[in-house]
Structures are given as structure tokens and as C-alpha cells.
Amino acid sequence: MPPIIDTPCPQLVPGDPGYDDARRVWNGEIDRKPAVIAQVTGPADVTACLAHARAHGLDVTVRGGGHNLGGAAVADGAVLIDLSGLRTVHVDPDTRTARVAGGATNADLDAATQAHGLAVPAGTYSDTGIGGLTLGGGFGWLTAKHGLAVDNLISAEVVLADGRVVRASADSHPDLFWALRGGGGNFGVVTEFEFRLHPVGPLVDVGLFFWELERGAEALRFVRDLVPTLGNTGLMIVGMTAPPAPFVPEEHHGKLGYSLILAGFDGTEAHAALARRVRDTLPPLFELVTPLPYTELQKMLDGIGFRGNYAYEKSVYVEDFSDGLIDVLVANLPAKASPMSATPIALLGGAYTDTPDHSTAFGGIRRTGFVVGLTAICPVPELLPADRAWVRSHWEQLLPYASNTGGYVNFMSDYEQDRVKVTYGPLKYERLARIKAAYDPDNVFHHNGNIKPR
Numbered sequence: 001m002p003p004i005i006d007t008p009c010p011q012l013v014p015g016d017p018g019y020d021d022a023r024r025v026w027n028g029e030i031d032r033k034p035a036v037i038a039q040v041t042g043p044a045d046v047t048a049c050l051a052h053a054r055a056h057g058l059d060v061t062v063r064g065g066g067h068n069l070g071g072a073a074v075a076d077g078a079v080l081i082d083l084s085g086l087r088t089v090h091v092d093p094d095t096r097t098a099r100v101a102g103g104a105t106n107a108d109l110d111a112a113t114q115a116h117g118l119a120v121p122a123g124t125y126s127d128t129g130i131g132g133l134t135l136g137g138g139f140g141w142l143t144a145k146h147g148l149a150v151d152n153l154i155s156a157e158v159v160l161a162d163g164r165v166v167r168a169s170a171d172s173h174p175d176l177f178w179a180l181r182g183g184g185g186n187f188g189v190v191t192e193f194e195f196r197l198h199p200v201g202p203l204v205d206v207g208l209f210f211w212e213l214e215r216g217a218e219a220l221r222f223v224r225d226l227v228p229t230l231g232n233t234g235l236m237i238v239g240m241t242a243p244p245a246p247f248v249p250e251e252h253h254g255k256l257g258y259s260l261i262l263a264g265f266d267g268t269e270a271h272a273a274l275a276r277r278v279r280d281t282l283p284p285l286f287e288l289v290t291p292l293p294y295t296e297l298q299k300m301l302d303g304i305g306f307r308g309n310y311a312y313e314k315s316v317y318v319e320d321f322s323d324g325l326i327d328v329l330v331a332n333l334p335a336k337a338s339p340m341s342a343t344p345i346a347l348l349g350g351a352y353t354d355t356p357d358h359s360t361a362f363g364g365i366r367r368t369g370f371v372v373g374l375t376a377i378c379p380v381p382e383l384l385p386a387d388r389a390w391v392r393s394h395w396e397q398l399l400p401y402a403s404n405t406g407g408y409v410n411f412m413s414d415y416e417q418d419r420v421k422v423t424y425g426p427l428k429y430e431r432l433a434r435i436k437a438a439y440d441p442d443n444v445f446h447h448n449g450n451i452k453p454r
């Protein structure tokens with residue numbers, strides 16, 4: 001069949017072998033049928049896709065890793081610009097930089113950079129796309145030591161809505177470069193990210209400590225006291241059901257509780273001292289303290305959910321664990337229906353606070369705090385309505401304790417316009433809207449946390 005779009009890259013239309021696989025995203029609930037899926041091989045293909053969509057009045061979506069739980073990467077009847085074939089990562093160990101293709105995943109990035117003992121902060125799940133993750137901010141285990149993914153971005157190659165290809169950096173299109181660092185996929189298709197890298201590993205230290213629900217409030221209060229002393233250590237505390245994993249004693253499988261995960265980058269002795277402090281203050285039900293290759297740490301949470309699970313998510317930012325907030329978290333955890341649904345709470349601290357708030361478009365305040373994720377993950381679709389309702393009700397009860405009720409733009413399943421505005425705040429939103437008007441006045445890129453052109 002001749003190509004639909006005037007460019008030689010593979011193109012799939014309904015009925016083609018591979019079409020159904022190519023339109024699937026992480027969230028199994030999303031079932032949309034694009035008019036054509038263009039498996040682009042570089043910026044020229046992207047330009048051709050945009051011209052085709054413009055000429056035929058079609059919607060455009062862009063797919064990186066396909067992790068957005070609202071399915072922003074795919075729309076009925078649209079031209080889907082599929083970046084999943086663009087996954088090359090070039091590392092220059094001398095300059096400690098990496099050029100990362102727009103469809104690469106966390107796993108692609110980590111494998112290439114760790115081959116040189118280097119890394120950049122990115123997500124905590126190996127399958128997530130670097131594209132969507134970075135454009136929304138991108139936190140990971142290294143955030144306390146080296147900031148967000150966007151704090152380490154040097155430049156980006158972008159195909160703009162009118163088809164032009166530009167490189168955005170501090171010196172070239174600085175307004176676009178500012179907007180790309182947190183403003184999401186609103187401003188163009190990024191075909192290449194250039195990151196600054198840092199020496200990491202290859203071995204790092206991990207500590208996982210689990211307390212049953214009855215001691216959940218104590219665990220959260222303990223974390224509150226621990227945070228100011230943590231330095232570079234990455235921290236996440238997850239309200240969850242203990243999985244049937246090899247390191248979980250069989251008698252605790254299926255128990256509801258809180259898992260504290262600490263990722264240490266400052267040597268085994270410092271990490272061991274931290275682990276002792278946890279044990280001495282609040283002995284856990286079970287624990288796993290071990291050195292681990294950094295690439296394995298980056299896969300440690302892969303078992304929390306799987307591509308094709310039925311999912312929904314909301315979040316808020318909080319600055320501290322007040323007693324009221326802790327009560328709401330602990331009271332709501334038992335109401336979830338799916339054993340995989342969870343409340344992952346990630347610390348944003350340390351080096352995260354070194355970047356001035358106004359210097360990137362990231363929609364979170366650069367003070368020490370947490371992003372509280374409320375995540376429904378269901379192995380069967382029948383459980384999703386109950387856990388979607390659980391997420392919404394839990395979220396509403398958390399609002400009084402939030403420092404930003406919009407939450408993390410990358411943890412939105414519904415892009416409600418008022419929430420997107422709240423996430424960025426009026427000043428950043430206004431600046432983003434002006435930049436949007438300059439680079440995408442017709443709002444071609446609107447399947448995202450949309451910034452309306454001003």
C-alpha cells in the first residue's frame with residue numbers, strides 16, 4: 001500500500017497488521033483508533049506528518065513511551081506521530097553529555113549512560129518514555145542529588161507546529177527552551193534531548209522497609225522527621241499491598257501498609273547508618289537492605305503495574321506531612337479495591353531546591369516537599385470504576401493539605417483546564433500561553449496538559 005503521508009517511514013492504518021499493537025498505550029482502558037500511525041524515523045518525517053494533518057484538517061498526537069494514563073498519545077481519527085522507533089542514545093563520556101532520541105525509554109537511557117558509569121535523573125520505572133517524562137519535569141531516585149530531568153537538559157531538537165526544525169537551548173530560542181522544561185508536549189515534537197550526566201554507581205544502595213497499616217501513621221511521622229537529615233538520599237513512601245515478591249515473607253503477602261524506599265548514592269557506610277536509624281526508631285515488619293546496580297534500582301518498581309493494566313491517577317503537592325494529612329492518607333488506604341492500586345509519595349528535596357522556581361516552567365514549587373500520587377492500577381477492568389472513585393474521593397480529602405492542588409502535570413489522567421492552570425500558577429501559565437502563541441498559535445499540540453495560546 002502506498003504511504004498515506006508523503007514521507008517514506010512505515011505507516012499503519014486500521015486493518016493493517018501491527019496497527020492494533022501500535023495504537024496501544026500503557027493504560028489498557030484506552031482504546032482509540034487513529035486515522036494513521038506514522039512510525040517516524042527522524043525530524044523530516046515529523047514535518048511531513050504535520051503538513052499532512054494540516055492539509056487534511058486532522059488532529060495530531062505524539063507518542064513517546066505511551067505512559068500518560070489519560071492516553072494523550074492517541075486520539076480517534078488523528079495522525080499519530082509515533083516516536084517509539086527513535087530510541088538511540090549517544091553518550092559522550094568526555095563531555096559527560098548524552099543525546100537521547102525523542103522516543104527513548106528510561107531503560108534505553110540508563111543502559112547507555114551506565115555503560116560509562118554515568119546517569120541523569122529520570123523516572124523510577126524503566127518503561128516510561130523520556131519524552132513525556134522530561135517535558136513535564138521528570139523526577140526520579142537521583143532528584144535529591146541532581147534535580148529533575150529538566151534541570152539537566154542542555155538543549156532539545158524540536159519540530160515546531162509549522163514544520164520547522166529548531167534547536168532550543170539557553171542561547172537559541174531561550175523562551176522555547178524555558179517552556180520545554182516543564183510545559184509538556186505543548187510546543188513541538190522533540191526528536192532529541194541533550195542531557196548533562198553525572199557519575200553514578202554502577203552499584204548504589206537500596207533500603208526497603210515495610211510497616212503494616214496499623215503503624216502507617218507512625219511510619220509517615222518518622223519520614224517527616226527523617227527528611228531534613230537525608231541529604232542526597234532518594235526517598236519514596238508508598239501506601240500499598242505487600243506483593244508476593246521473593247523478599248516479602250509469605251505470611252505478609254497481601255498485607256496493607258507503607259513501604260519506605262531509600263536510594264543511597266553516598267556509599268554503603270552512610271546508607272547502613274541510615275538503615276540502622278530506621279530499625280532503631282521504628283522496627284519494620286520486614287526489610288531489604290542491599291547494594292544494587294543502578295540499572296536494577298531503576299527497574300525496582302516495574303512490578304507495581306504492567307502495560308495493559310487499567311489505570312487512573314491524580315496527585316497533589318504537599319510541603320509537609322501534617323498530622324491531618326497523615327490521618328487522611330491512612331484512613332483512605334484500606335478503601336482501595338485492587339491490590340495494585342497505591343499511593344506513591346515521592347520526596348522532592350535536596351538538589352531539587354537548588355534550581356530557582358522561575359528558571360524553568362516546571363509546575364511545582366522549588367521548596368522541599370512531596371508529590372503525593374493516588375494511583376488506581378487494576379488487573380481487570382471491573383475493578384477500575386471503584387478505584388477511580390477511590391482516587392477522586394481520596395484526592396478531594398487531600399486538597400486542604402496541598403501546597404498545589406493542581407498536582408504534577410505528568411500524573412494527570414484528566415487534563416482539566418482549571419487544574420493545569422493551578423499547577424503552573426498564574427504567572428507561569430501566562431508566560432507559557434504567550435510562548436505557545438509564538439510557536440503553536442493554532443494549538444496543533446493540544447493532546448496534553450494544554451496551554452491555550454494567548
Ligand SMILES: Cc1cc2nc3c(=O)[nH]c(=O)nc-3n(C[C@H](O)[C@H](O)[C@H](O)COP(=O)(O)OP(=O)(O)OC[C@H]3O[C@@H](n4cnc5c(N)ncnc54)[C@H](O)[C@@H]3O)c2cc1C
Pocket residue numbers: 025026061062063064065066067068069071072073083102103122123124125127128129130131132133134135136137138139140184185186188189190191305410411447448449
Ligand atoms: C508506571 C508509571 C511510572 C511512572 N513513574 C514516573 C516517575 O518515576 N517520575 C516521573 O516524573 N513520572 C513518572 N510517570 C509519569 C510519566 O512521566 C508520564 O506518564 C509521562 O507523560 C510519560 O511520558 P511518555 O513519553 O511515556 O508518555 P506518552 O503517553 O507517550 O506522552 C505523554 C505526553 O507527552 C507528549 N510527548 C511524549 N514524548 C514527546 C516528545 N518527544 N515530544 C513532544 N511531546 C512528547 C505526548 O504527546 C503526550 O502529550 C510514571 C508513569 C507511569 C505510568
